[in-house]
Amino acid sequence: MRLALLREILANLARKPATLKYPVAREVTVAPGFRGKHYADLVKCIGCSLCAVDCPANAITMEKLPQPLKQNQRGIFPVVDYGKCVFCYQCVFVCPVKAYIVTEVFEMADHVIGTSRDISLSTIKGGGSA
Amino acid sequence: MVIVEIPIGPQHPALHEPIMLKVRTEGEEVVEVSVNTGYNHRGIEKLLEKNSWVRGMYISGRVCGICNAVHMQTYVQGVEKLMGVEPPPRANYIRTLVMELERIHSHMLVAAVMAEIIGFDTLFMLLMRDRERVMYLKELVTGNRVHADIHMLGGVKRDLDEVRRDRILSELKIVEERIKYYMKVFEEDYTIMKRLSEVGVIRKSEALRLSIVGPTLRASGIKSDVRSDDPYAAYSEIPFNVVSRDEGDSWARMMVRFGEALESVSIARYTVEKLPQGPAIPKTIPRATKPGEVISRVEAPRGELLYHIVSVGGANPYRVKIRTPSFLNILNTEKVYIGHRLADVPVIFASYDPCISCTERVMVIDEKSGKKTYVSMRDLARVRVG
Ligand code: SF4
Numbered sequence: 056m057r058l059a060l061l062r063e064i065l066a067n068l069a070r071k072p073a074t075l076k077y078p079v080a081r082e083v084t085v086a087p088g089f090r091g092k093h094y095a096d097l098v099k100c101i102g103c104s105l106c107a108v109d110c111p112a113n114a115i116t117m118e119k120l121p122q123p124l125k126q127n128q129r130g131i132f133p134v135v136d137y138g139k140c141v142f143c144y145q146c147v148f149v150c151p152v153k154a155y156i157v158t159e160v161f162e163m164a165d166h167v168i169g170t171s172r173d174i175s176l177s178t179i180k181g182g183g184s185a
Numbered sequence: 186m187v188i189v190e191i192p193i194g195p196q197h198p199a200l201h202e203p204i205m206l207k208v209r210t211e212g213e214e215v216v217e218v219s220v221n222t223g224y225n226h227r228g229i230e231k232l233l234e235k236n237s238w239v240r241g242m243y244i245s246g247r248v249c250g251i252c253n254a255v256h257m258q259t260y261v262q263g264v265e266k267l268m269g270v271e272p273p274p275r276a277n278y279i280r281t282l283v284m285e286l287e288r289i290h291s292h293m294l295v296a297a298v299m300a301e302i303i304g305f306d307t308l309f310m311l312l313m314r315d316r317e318r319v320m321y322l323k324e325l326v327t328g329n330r331v332h333a334d335i336h337m338l339g340g341v342k343r344d345l346d347e348v349r350r351d352r353i354l355s356e357l358k359i360v361e362e363r364i365k366y367y368m369k370v371f372e373e374d375y376t377i378m379k380r381l382s383e384v385g386v387i388r389k390s391e392a393l394r395l396s397i398v399g400p401t402l403r404a405s406g407i408k409s410d411v412r413s414d415d416p417y418a419a420y421s422e423i424p425f426n427v428v429s430r431d432e433g434d435s436w437a438r439m440m441v442r443f444g445e446a447l448e449s450v451s452i453a454r455y456t457v458e459k460l461p462q463g464p465a466i467p468k469t470i471p472r473a474t475k476p477g478e479v480i481s482r483v484e485a486p487r488g489e490l491l492y493h494i495v496s497v498g499g500a501n502p503y504r505v506k507i508r509t510p511s512f513l514n515i516l517n518t519e520k521v522y523i524g525h526r527l528a529d530v531p532v533i534f535a536s537y538d539p540c541i542s543c544t545e546r547v548m549v550i551d552e553k554s555g556k557k558t559y560v561s562m563r564d565l566a567r568v569r570v571g
């Protein structure tokens with residue numbers, strides 16, 4: 056019994072630590088397909104509000120578009136409050152036109168309340184990044 | 186000798202859960218324990234009534250972090266029954282895979298917690314390190330290491346591709362070896378045996394009388410498992426053994442969990458290898474239920490989890506009653522501590538694999554003559570049992 060443990064301990068002497076020195080060293084990786092920061096692509100969004108209706112955390116509010124968009128007759132777009140969002144991706148799933156752009160970004164702690172407003176609006180001009 | 190009352194919790198280094206054990210001791214010997222709860226009530230059942238069927242999925246998943254997929258499964262399979270929807274076989278296999286990964290990491294966690302409580306911190310670190318592999322697999326399949334959120338009414342939200350399947354199989358091989366190794370450590374280590382064996386014995390008849398569930402029940406020699414007694418998801422098609430032991434002590438409970446974790450590895454492997462073809466993701470989300478009620482139960486890592494869902498046909502549930510395994514396992518076992526040493530109390534408590542966040546959903550406030558009296562969960566449990 057003790058031999059088994061002793062072998063484990065000896066093997067660990069040669070190993071590098073399993074814990075990561077976060078945030079000093081940013082070597083934290085997530086699995087591909089991780090549910091991270093997401094925002095609506097306003098070129099696709101039709102303003103149907105389905106995502107806001109289904110969001111279990113009430114994290115999505117529909118706001119007025121600053122300019123008219125052809126496919127979006129209602130003139131509203133979803134803004135995700137990342138502080139409220141639980142990253143369940145119900146909004147991504149329910150969207151009838153697959154308007155949400157998903158990323159694997161998970162580092163969102165900030166001193167100001169982060170929303171998807173600016174990043175979503177930047178998609179109008181073909182922009183938009185994580 | 187004088188009797189001393191020692192409160193353990195609600196915040197205490199030896200208990201990882203917000204609960205208070207009022208321990209009365211005579212010298213080192215425990216003469217009485219009363220369990221005090223109520224530190225983690227969040228009103229989830231009410232919240233479910235106030236939200237739509239779809240939102241309810243995610244709310245039920247958030248009853249507990251560790252057991253989120255089983256909570257969602259219980260809710261979703263109940264609602265699917267009310268809606269007359271049948272998930273496709275592929276979706277059932279993926280659900281089963283996620284639930285079994287959850288069982289593996291849950292059982293590894295309680296083994297680690299137990300190691301830490303008895304002062305074996307190295308083992309705690311090693312177990313937590315290897316548990317991370319399972320967490321990664323869960324993240325790979327579902328998109329998050331804790332909250333799976335993969336269930337959807339009528340299927341799952343995400344399919345499983347070939348690359349992921351290969352990765353799961355190769356990781357499961359390592360996980361299996363590690364679990365076998367830790368099982369051996371728990372079996373052979375002198376210190377662990379000294380601390381766990383013959384501690385907190387629950388006899389077979391007592392386990393039945395107290396309505397104990399899950400690994401705690403199976404460690405008392407009763408082979409009862411919802412997965413085999415009342416199969417759900419894909420369990421009717423998957424071969425597996427129900428692990429049980431006869432000793433009934435804290436050690437037996439840990440060994441049952443290790444045995445189950447190994448079974449879970451083989452179930453997970455089976456689901457990945459024999460994954461049926463066909464669709465898994467529903468095209469539309471069903472939203473309307475017929476009036477009626479349904480009882481839905483699954484085997485959570487801690488035992489039988491039961492949802493009673495009532496629908497009157499509207500957009501929201503009329504009532505969702507949740508009965509969780511820890512509720513029975515913690516509140517009904519106060520007598521088990523008696524006669525043991527004070528230092529055994531955390532060991533016995535941890536051996537039930539307690540989960541407070543799922544236990545505390547009810548708080549009755551009795552407003553008599555304008556005065557509020559709080560009825561504790563324990564009293565409620567007494568009323569129910571007595
Ligand atoms: S991921 Fe879930 S919680 Fe977040 S905005 Fe979408 S629906 Fe709401």
Ligand code: SF4
Pocket residue numbers: 095099100101102103104105106107132133149150151152153154155
């Ligand atoms: S569901 Fe899709 S299309 Fe509808 S408002 Fe949300 S992002 Fe826009």
